[in-house]
Structure formats: C-alpha cells, structure tokens
Amino acid sequence: MEGHMLFAWMLMCLLLRPSTAQNSPPEGVLNCCEGDILFLVDSSGSVSSYEHSRMLAFLSELISPFSLGEDQVRVGLLQVGTKPRLEFGFDKYSTQSGLQAALKTIKPLRGDTNTVEALKMVKEWVLQPGKAGGARERLPRVLVWLTDGVKPGDVTGPMAQLRDDGVAVLVVSTGHGNYQVLRQVVSPPVEDHLHFVDIDDMSIITKEFRDAIIEIIRAERIHVRDVSTSSATLQWRPVLSGLTGHYEILFKELRRGVGGVETSRPDVFTGGPPYQRLTQTADSSTARLTGLKPDTNYIAILRPESNEQAFNELHVTFRTRSEVLSPAVVTVSEPGQSSVRVSWGPLQPGMVESYSVEYSALPTGKVHYVQLSRSQNSTLLRNLQPDTTYLVTVTARHASGKEKAMSVKVCTQEATPALADLQLTTVGSDSVEVEWNSGTSGLRGYWLTWEGQQSSAPGQRSSLYLPPNSLSTRLTHLPPSARVCVSPIYRTARGEGLCCTAQFHSDALVYGYQS
Numbered sequence: 001m002e003g004h005m006l007f008a009w010m011l012m013c014l015l016l017r018p019s020t021a022q023n024s025p026p027e028g029v030l031n032c033c034e035g036d037i038l039f040l041v042d043s044s045g046s047v048s049s050y051e052h053s054r055m056l057a058f059l060s061e062l063i064s065p066f067s068l069g070e071d072q073v074r075v076g077l078l079q080v081g082t083k084p085r086l087e088f089g090f091d092k093y094s095t096q097s098g099l100q101a102a103l104k105t106i107k108p109l110r111g112d113t114n115t116v117e118a119l120k121m122v123k124e125w126v127l128q129p130g131k132a133g134g135a136r137e138r139l140p141r142v143l144v145w146l147t148d149g150v151k152p153g154d155v156t157g158p159m160a161q162l163r164d165d166g167v168a169v170l171v172v173s174t175g176h177g178n179y180q181v182l183r184q185v186v187s188p189p190v191e192d193h194l195h196f197v198d199i200d201d202m203s204i205i206t207k208e209f210r211d212a213i214i215e216i217i218r219a220e221r222i223h224v225r226d227v228s229t230s231s232a233t234l235q236w237r238p239v240l241s242g243l244t245g246h247y248e249i250l251f252k253e254l255r256r257g258v259g260g261v262e263t264s265r266p267d268v269f270t271g272g273p274p275y276q277r278l279t280q281t282a283d284s285s286t287a288r289l290t291g292l293k294p295d296t297n298y299i300a301i302l303r304p305e306s307n308e309q310a311f312n313e314l315h316v317t318f319r320t321r322s323e324v325l326s327p328a329v330v331t332v333s334e335p336g337q338s339s340v341r342v343s344w345g346p347l348q349p350g351m352v353e354s355y356s357v358e359y360s361a362l363p364t365g366k367v368h369y370v371q372l373s374r375s376q377n378s379t380l381l382r383n384l385q386p387d388t389t390y391l392v393t394v395t396a397r398h399a400s401g402k403e404k405a406m407s408v409k410v411c412t413q414e415a416t417p418a419l420a421d422l423q424l425t426t427v428g429s430d431s432v433e434v435e436w437n438s439g440t441s442g443l444r445g446y447w448l449t450w451e452g453q454q455s456s457a458p459g460q461r462s463s464l465y466l467p468p469n470s471l472s473t474r475l476t477h478l479p480p481s482a483r484v485c486v487s488p489i490y491r492t493a494r495g496e497g498l499c500c501t502a503q504f505h506s507d508a509l510v511y512g513y514q515s
Helices: 002-016 049-063 096-105 115-126 134-138 156-164 179-185 199-217
Strands: 035-042 073-080 085-088 141-147 167-173 194-196 222-225 232-236 246-253 276-281 286-289 297-305 314-319 329-333 340-345 352-361 368-373 378-381 389-398 403-411 419-426 432-438 445-451 461-466 472-475 483-489 498-504 510-514
Touching (some): 049 096, 222 297, 246 286
Antiparallel strands (some): 073 085, 297 314, 419 432
C-alpha cells in the first residue's frame, strides 16, 4: 500500500515538474497582457487523483509564460467539491516561481460536484470588479472552468449572470457529456472557448487555449504618438520599475517581404538600412524617434533588459506623415475697394527659395506678378478694381527643384457712392449753379450731362468734363425742365451718377431735386 502511495506521489511531482518549454516561454506572451484569470477546477469524487494532477499540470503549462503582478496578469484558483475552497486569490502570487510551487501542493477536495455553490463564491467575491479596486476595475476578467463534465449541476443561470457582468467564460472538459450545457455557458466564440479533450492529451490544446485567453486580456503595452513627417514618440507601459536594467529601442523602415508585401514581423525585419538604436533608463516610458522620412512605414522594437526578470520584446508599426509643402493654405484678409492682403503658409525658409504671386481680374484680365523672398508669407495687392473677382495664385519654388502652387478667388469691395448731395441753385432765368460732394478718392474726374425734358426742345443733350478737384460748376442757357446729371470717372470706366431736374417758373425761381 505504501509503495502504491509513493508511486502516485512521484507521478504527481513528475507531472508538475516544469518542462523545458516552460523555462522558455512562447515568444510574445510575456508582458503582453493585463487582467484577472480565475481557474475553477473540478476536484470532486468523480475526478481521480491522476486526472486532478493532469489538470494542474495543464494549468501550470498554460499560465507559465505570463508576467504576473498588479500591472500584469493576476491568477486565482477555486476548487469544486462538496464545500468549494479558494486555494489562492489574485493578490497571492506575483511571481511564476511562487505560483508554480503553489500548484504542486494543491490536493483534491473530493465529495460532490457542487459547482453552483462555487459559482456563488465567484459571483459574490472573487470576480466582483469592486473588489479589485482602482484601475483594475476596468480590466478584463476571465473564468476558466476545468471539469470532467459529470453532473455539473444547474450552472446555466449563474454562468449567464457572470457573462452579463462582463466575465469571459472558457471551459475545458475532459469528458464527453453535457455538451449542450457547456456550450450554453461559454462566452462566444464557442469554437475558441470550449474544448473537449482526453485527460492525457490536454497539452495538445495548450497553445490554442492560451491564445484565446491572450485575445481577451491583451493590453496595449506600446504605442506611437505625436507622429510628424520626421519624428514620432514611442510610449510604453513601464515594466522595469523597481528593477535594475534598461530599455533598448530599435527602429527602421518597414521592409517589404516577398512580392513587395509589407510585413511587420520582427523575425523578417532584415535587410535594408541598419537599425537605429536608443537606450533608455529603467524608469523611462517614452523615447523620441527622430531622423525619419516623410510618408514612410516604420517598425519600432522595445526590448526591456534586466538580469532579475525576463521580458519579451514588443513591437509596433507606424507611418510618418506626408511632407507638407508650402503653400498648404492661402488666406485673404483686409479686403478693400482697390486692395486685398493675401497670406500663405507654412513658412518654410529652409526649404523654399522664393515665392511668386500672380493675379488677374476674371474672366480675362491682365496678369500681374509679384516676386517675394522666402521669408515672406503675405503681400498686399494694390490698384485693384472695385467690386471685381480676381484669381490669385501663390507659387513656392523649393530648393529641391519642386514647385507648388495654390490658387484662390478674392473679391474687392463695392465702391462707396462717389457722389452725394447733388444740388441745383438758380442763377438768372436760365442758369443754375451745380454743386456736389465727393464720397471717394482716386477719381479721374466728373462727367456732366444735361438735356431738355419738354416736347418743345427734345433731344438737346450737352456734356462737360470736369477735373477731379472740381465740386461745382455753372450751367447756362438751359432748356426748360432740364435734367442735369453728374457721373464719377474711374480709371477704366465711368461710374453711376446722380441726376436732378430743374423747373423754371415765371417768377424766374429755379429749384432742383434728385431723381
């Protein structure tokens, strides 16, 4: 009897002995994740000591690659028997050595398969987000149920409540019964989260099942921010805090794989220009990557180095921004009747040799040119026509030989009334003094016209040009009911004027009114 017991004990130790694979964790698992995993292990009377030891060996291999701790993965284990028992909670182990040693000491409970009571403990205490406290309340929670599938009890309702609370439920069954029940309790996708496997073949599903867990609790440990045309900031969750060591950062252009297809796999990140390397202290969490090319894909690799603990490397890909060549924007300000200011940007004196501005009135006006230095980013266009649309084009001549142009349409303001307060004052029986006020400057003169309105003197029109400094004149020998008009003369055309009609009466009084 003692010989059988000794053999069973030696067999259990052999099954729980860390394998070579455990000492060399799968690539990409360490430091990948953050969350809480609770193992619900059936150790009732229907599970033999051998089967129980195989389940624990499976858990040992399954969890061995993960980094443990407050900012990593936390693990708990609850056994199912007549009276379920929490073997250890999430705060118990923060190292793999401590966790692996604890798994070797766990004994089966025996008795009934009281899974429902165990799920009450899970619901009320173990996986309640409020019990985690702080930032961990927002982290993913996973329940992994290992069972032989024998008489699981009425678990559908309690499992549904856990899923509603945000807990991901995964199941491994070493039996082949109760498929419909187990299928209902797992979180989707069922094909990834429910496995039926013989007790001696559990290692077959280890990697696939671990990948399913990683997919749930994977954390964004590294990302890129503040990306420009020539630089980017690499940021990561610190894992070396409190340890001696450093971070090594490598980055380079993302190579193209077979057939020209881009790849982000670090193992094929070879060829092309050499790595650029940076080293940051253990308390760092960012690094600025400089000297990058515009509009180019890059890969960055972060390697935490420490003699106290092993960490896997992390990598991320990103693309720099496209180069912005001036002018990228052209704006209009200070609009007037005969001028407007045109501005552009960005100002790039280190890249631009000179700027030129050309403008013309639409649709077929004469083209004018202005040449400007590379340090200027605005100019005032003068001598424009009022109430006119212009096409303005800003061209930058870059030192690289490139030229970039951008065009905008601008409109000058309407001219303010050039004339105001036209008045006629009698001078004799057939003459009037014509007076007006000027509302604008820059006129070339005034054009006066007058003609008779009565049928006795139809079509008798006369005209007179006056210089721009004239604001009055006397008209003589006017016909009865003469209509007098004064119009402004601009550089290119005659503008709209004002008119008055003079009425002559028998008492020789004359009065005028604008019309």
